[in-house]
Amino acid sequence: MDNRQLRAFVALAELGRYHLAAERLCITQPALSKQIQAIELQLGTRLFERGRQGALLTANGEALFPRARELLTQHEQFHQYQLQVVKGEAGRLALGFGLSSFHLAPQLVAAFRQRFPQVVVGLEDLPSERQCQLLLAGKLQAGFVRLPVPAPLQAQPLLSDRLVLAAPRTMALQAENLLADFSLYPLLQLKPSRGRGLSEQALRFIAVQGLRANVVQQAEDIQTLLALVAAGIGVALLPQSIAFIAPAGVDILPLSGEQTQWQVGLAWDPQRPDALRDNFVQGVISSPLALQGPV
Template sequence: MNTRLLKAFVVLAEKGHYALAAEALAISQPALTKQINLLESRVSLALFTRGRHGTALTTGGRRLLPEAKKVVAQAELFLHHAEQVAKGREGFLAAGFGLSSFYFAPECIARFRAQYPGVDITLEDLPSAQQYEMLQSGALQVGFVRVPPARPLSYHSLFEDRLVLVTPENTAMNLESWLQQFPLLRLYPERGGGLNTQTTLFLHDQHIFPASTQQVEDIQTIVALIIAGIGVALLPQSVVHIAPPGLNIVPLPGEATRWQVGIAWDPRYDDSVRDNFIAIAKGFVR
């Protein structure tokens, strides 16, 4: 049933006068009369009686009014919810992030939540290559990744990250000396493909060959092994935000240490929530 007819019924019952109800509904009085007549025809029941002092509900009208109010309220709630969804104020967002955005991505989400509390968000630590795949499948809506990604993904660069040498103590040794005395700790290829590629590129550019390497599962393990004096690592400078006291962070030279980090998405999917989040990320000044 057309909810406009039910709303006309409810408003006329509340106002008790066709002229007042028509004004409240922003329609003409003849249009309101037509809607009430149509509703009465649909339900095969007279809903109102008209007298010198206005309009009164019939016995049947009084019985149906509570249900009509419920339907109208539910319809208005639905329309409000639909409007919020269309504007990206309600919904769901799955985001991915990597080592370089370990600090940046949660801050973006905190800012987004403050403006859009009706959106449910998940954030998962994933390698850039896996994020690229999940963005194209729709499993992620946005990803904080190394940019540029391959088409069809779109992206926006956010900041530059770079490699630093992380060692267990502040000792005056150069990079080559560190890598001759301690194993170079690296992530497994499936876990840190981008970081490993950057590390290899840098070492090749500097003509440095580590004496030994050790592969581990995650950054937390690398940090723990460095603290224990078991090895050293080439890590993103962004990791210093989560590094515990006592680690020695050594800047490294050369263009091979640098890469761009940005936010990526698949433009083939229409998503107002995602677009609002991207706008927040673009406007976030680090």
Template sequence: MDLRLLRMFVAVARAGHYGTAAIELSISQPALTKQIQVLERRVGAMLFVRGRQGARLTTAGKALLPDALDLLDRADAFERRASSVAAGDDGSLAIGFGLSGIQLAPQAVALFRSRYPRVAVSLDDMSSAVQCERLLAGTLQIGFIRLPAPVGVDSLRLRRDRLSLALPSTVDPPRSVAAWLDGRPMIRLRPDRGPGLTGQIDRLYAELGCRPLVLQEAADLQTVLALVAAGVGAAVIPASADAIAPDAVRLIPLRGRAASWWIGAAWSERSLLVDRFLAAATEAART
């Protein structure tokens, strides 16, 4: 249906007169009459009865007027929202984060939402590998990943993270971390839940020349920290997990080339919304 014809139909219905409606629409009355006739042929019914008093809606015209008004209202709403989306003030963003972004991602989202409250933002926990797969598939707009990013995914460095030894607060830090870790039963996150973290820890163990044992595995970092707090054992975790660590846990930063890495924001397709979120993430990373 041609929205222009519907606007003419509504204008005549509201004015009750072809001449008055023609003036409002800035067209000639004969041209308006012809357009209404085109609309009547399309719907297959007369919409107006013309007389000395002007133009009166027929039964069909009265029945179709509410639908015409609804269509025009929705078309106008679409145009307003399209303009808002194009301006970056409206729309939606699907954002992913993993262990590396457990602190930074929520901070960036909070800052972005404070500036663009009409943008719908979803934030989901997933590994860096899954985030990159979804970025390439187009189901995720931004990810907080462990760098470097794979081919096809662009990234922006935001903040460095490093591995820390999580101990119960009642336990004194070891003098020689490598000797202390060698052969010690440790709590760890399940490798399938954090493959990037597992690889980082394994590289550090190889660098330190130690081989800790696995005492217990957990499906999430909160459970790992809870087990450490309960005195079950120690764990190697990202230093950024300090944001969710209970008071009964102390974190000891670990040294070594493999002990640190970059956290970055990643994307595969740029847009105004993505650019605005990257600006918020960059600002959040500086705090």
């Protein structure tokens, strides 16, 4: 029984009159009769008793009717969902983000899901370099990354982040004395394999300022670096956005000069058609939230 026949069976069962069922289906009564006869021939059983009272379900018809109506409802629901998917209003959206977008990305995702509640969003914390690899491989649909991005990826700038020095509060350091005494402080670093962009930013800052670094330890993630700083092990060059996650006992001291600032944006691969991703990108670009963040 195909969907056309299923609709005919359910319509006649619900309305009990051929002319009413035909009107609902926008077909003629003879056409409806042929469809019902074809169903009965296919199943090898009568589904309706024809009489002066119209079309009444037989025992077999009564048994099949609830399931037929359920299947028809499911098909109609699937059709509606299919249309939503094609228009980018339903489905699954795989996104990446990093520390610089730690505050902004969840807000933009929440605003998007208010508009498109049928979308399931996956949000994964990944270094920018890894996000770009996954975008090119089609494993992510969009990502909040450090700019610029490699071709053929496209990006929309959203905010700026900058380097700060995270120091133990017990050191009571002053911003104006940082650079003069920089080599005196034990420096903690993020392993380049865990955050190449941040590592290279810190190295460029040290080089352009003519500083000497006393590196004593490297860590796998920024949370570990902050824990080491809070424990008084040393200082670390980190993004200003650590303010969102810094533990008690850590002072965040601003830095100025060259190589202290970078842009963060939303990146995607325009060579991969994706209506859902495009709806998200347009929502981000037009959102006033995109104007917020560290500057």
